[in-house]
Amino acid sequence: MRNKLFYVVGILALLMTPAAVAQQGHPLVGVWSGDWGPSATERHPVVVEMTWHDTTLGGMINPGETDAAQIKVGTLNSTNWTVHLEGEGKDEKGGPLKTVIDGTVENLGSAKRVLTGTWMRGTVKGTFKITRE
Amino acid sequence: MRRQHHFGAVLAAGALFILAPVLAQPSAAQAARQPAAAKDDNRPIPRLPDGHVSFEAPPGEKGVWNRQDYRPFIPTTVDEAALRDRGGNNNDGPPGLKPKASDVPFLPWSRSLFLYRQTHEIEPYGRCKPAGGFRNMATPYGTEFVQVPEQERMYIFQTGGPHSFRPIYMDGRAHPKDSDPSYYGHSVGRYEGDSIIVDTVGINERGWIDAYGTPTTKQLHLIEKWTRLDFKTLRYEITIDDPGAYTKPFTTGMLMTYQPGREMFEFVCQDGNLAGELMIGGGNAKIDRTSPIVP
Numbered sequence: 326m327r328n329k330l331f332y333v334v335g336i337l338a339l340l341m342t343p344a345a346v347a348q349q350g351h352p353l354v355g356v357w358s359g360d361w362g363p364s365a366t367e368r369h370p371v372v373v374e375m376t377w378h379d380t381t382l383g384g385m386i387n388p389g390e391t392d393a394a395q396i397k398v399g400t401l402n403s404t405n406w407t408v409h410l411e412g413e414g415k416d417e418k419g420g421p422l423k424t425v426i427d428g429t430v431e432n433l434g435s436a437k438r439v440l441t442g443t444w445m446r447g448t449v450k451g452t453f454k455i456t457r458e
Numbered sequence: 459m460r461r462q463h464h465f466g467a468v469l470a471a472g473a474l475f476i477l478a479p480v481l482a483q484p485s486a487a488q489a490a491r492q493p494a495a496a497k498d499d500n501r502p503i504p505r506l507p508d509g510h511v512s513f514e515a516p517p518g519e520k521g522v523w524n525r526q527d528y529r530p531f532i533p534t535t536v537d538e539a540a541l542r543d544r545g546g547n548n549n550d551g552p553p554g555l556k557p558k559a560s561d562v563p564f565l566p567w568s569r570s571l572f573l574y575r576q577t578h579e580i581e582p583y584g585r586c587k588p589a590g591g592f593r594n595m596a597t598p599y600g601t602e603f604v605q606v607p608e609q610e611r612m613y614i615f616q617t618g619g620p621h622s623f624r625p626i627y628m629d630g631r632a633h634p635k636d637s638d639p640s641y642y643g644h645s646v647g648r649y650e651g652d653s654i655i656v657d658t659v660g661i662n663e664r665g666w667i668d669a670y671g672t673p674t675t676k677q678l679h680l681i682e683k684w685t686r687l688d689f690k691t692l693r694y695e696i697t698i699d700d701p702g703a704y705t706k707p708f709t710t711g712m713l714m715t716y717q718p719g720r721e722m723f724e725f726v727c728q729d730g731n732l733a734g735e736l737m738i739g740g741g742n743a744k745i746d747r748t749s750p751i752v753p
Contacts, residue, residue, distance in 0.1 A: 350663030350675040403570035434578040
């Protein structure tokens with residue numbers, strides 16, 4: 326049910342937002358969407374919004390959702406375009422939830438660049454793929 | 459009948475081929491007019507009625523400013539040179555005008571992105587997006603200044619690229635506190651001797667500020683200086699102050715040459731241009747171009 330609602334809200338948001346434009350500044354800045362999951366059959370939709378204020382990489386994981394997590398640690402190794410993010414939020418029961426994301430930027434020059442890698446939600450580890458909107 | 463038409467077309471094409479070099483030559487009347495403007499290159503710097511330096515064509519004449527070498531930095535390694543310059547581009551301009559790429563105070567991510575863009579030249583300007591700063595001046599086919607003292611503002615018109623214009627307010631106003639970022643940003647200027655100093659903020663992150671992909675962020679603050687060195691030469695300097703991409707401000711620039719007798723012409727930039735080999739070089743074979751939205 327929650328997944329269905331997420332998809333409906335996501336589709337409505339896409340319909341209401343203007344067409345995506347290229348981000349030519351810091352390449353991580355913007356809204357990225359896709360999915361993560363511990364297996365090929367169990368996937369969960371996710372949204373990651375990244376910001377670059379002064380020289381700090383921050384943002385939110387799943388903004389607006391009950392498990393929204395603020396990015397507390399964000400690093401980019403631009404020699405190989407790898408990204409490390411750590412978010413802290415709460416799970417569905419209100420307990421602390423830590424999310425750790427390690428990924429690599431692909432297709433850097435494209436407006437719809439992609440970030441793929443591993444996603445750790447609490448103790449559950451999986452893979453993810455998100456695309457910049 | 460059909461054969462006769464075919465023969466006629468071949469004959470006409472052949473005649474055009476033979477006459478093309480002749481037709482491409484300026485007429486005697488044109489040739490007589492153009493050198494008249496060129497021989498006056500050493501005349502004094504034009505001035506507006508209020509005495510300020512003029513960057514416009516003198517009254518009754520036409521002319522545009524053409525970019526010279528418009529690289530922002532002098533490469534010190536092959537990686538720092540754009541693909542299109544790797545066959546040879548040693549026109550560094552006057553000493554001190556352009557920094558060496560190795561001296562630019564990049565943050566790690568901006569240096570990596572700059573190097574990436576030297577082989578992946580997908581410039582938004584090449585797809586009709588306006589570009590402020592350096593690229594606003596380094597446009598193909600000439601740049602034209604229009605100074606309007608009675609309005610206390612000036613405009614910079616580009617012939618090529620987006621074929622757009624950029625206003626600069628010369629009335630002493632401040633930048634707005636909460637303006638929406640735009641491609642050109644908000645520019646205010648003032649005269650200083652035979653120079654114009656322009657301060658710009660509010661540039662969005664959708665374009666490049668030069669043709670070589672120098673990275674910038676929304677924290678970008680530009681200070682530009684145009685100096686008319688003589689009738690036919692303009693020195694353009696730009697200071698890039700962007701703590702989101704660089705550890706400290708730095709300055710670069712280029713010289714521009716006045717081309718008398720030429721004026722802006724109608725130029726249509728085709729948005730959605732996918733002529734990758736022509737517009738952005740050959741290093742982008744793996745880039746996804748399937749999106750209907752032109753980045």
